[in-house]
């Protein structure tokens with residue numbers, strides 16, 4: 001089957017939930033950020049420092065293109081994947097795209113102690129999350145085939161919700 005691609009803001013749970021979803025469905029798992037780190041041998045903050053956000057985005061597009069050619073893959077993307085129009089097109093064409101839509105307060109709580117997200121290393125990360133969410137939410141919505149609102153529940157519970165949504169989506173799209 002084609003890829004299952006998770007999109008959503010930093011802290012939405014794409015990496016955590018994606019891994020569990022792959023395990024449950026016996027699919028392979030890849031995380032775009034982890035793949036970039038493995039290829040370059042340096043951390044995401046270091047790439048931002050050396051090449052700026054624009055450099056990171058170029059690497060991200062190349063990695064999305066490579067990874068989405070493989071079938072049977074659950075792909076966790078980085079939160080900013082949707083800002084690049086080509087990524088939106090590639091993801092929609094090559095997989096079923098699932099938006100984990102999580103309230104900004106929850107995103108803030110989950111990311112506040114993590115230094116690995118360069119875009120949140122600012123004086124007011126809560127405000128940054130709100131701004132990014134406002135700008136990106138329409139892009140997540142236009143890219144997604146499935147939107148899971150609320151983000152309630154632990155990762156296993158989220159996987160269950162995704163599986164139910166996938167079953168509904170497939171039943172709807174198969175109907176003549």
Ligand SMILES: Nc1ncnc2c1ncn2[C@@H]1O[C@H](COP(=O)(O)OP(=O)(O)O)[C@@H](O)[C@H]1O
Nearest residue numbers: 009010011012013014015016110153154155158
């Ligand atoms: N459904 C969830 N319930 C509670 N905590 C979660 C959930 N999903 C993720 N987390 C926690 O939130 C943090 C960010 O999750 P992560 O998977 O890295 O998000 P993303 O890849 O979308 O940025 C991690 O500490 C993770 O353990």
Ligand SMILES: O=C(O)C1=C[C@@H](OP(=O)(O)O)[C@@H](O)[C@H](O)C1
Nearest residue numbers: 009010011033078079080117118
């Ligand atoms: O939202 C963003 O622009 C980013 C999200 C990060 O991934 P997560 O969403 O997994 O944190 C990572 O790709 C990079 O720090 C940029």
Ligand SMILES: [Mg+2]
Nearest residue numbers: 014015076077
């Ligand atoms: Mg992640």
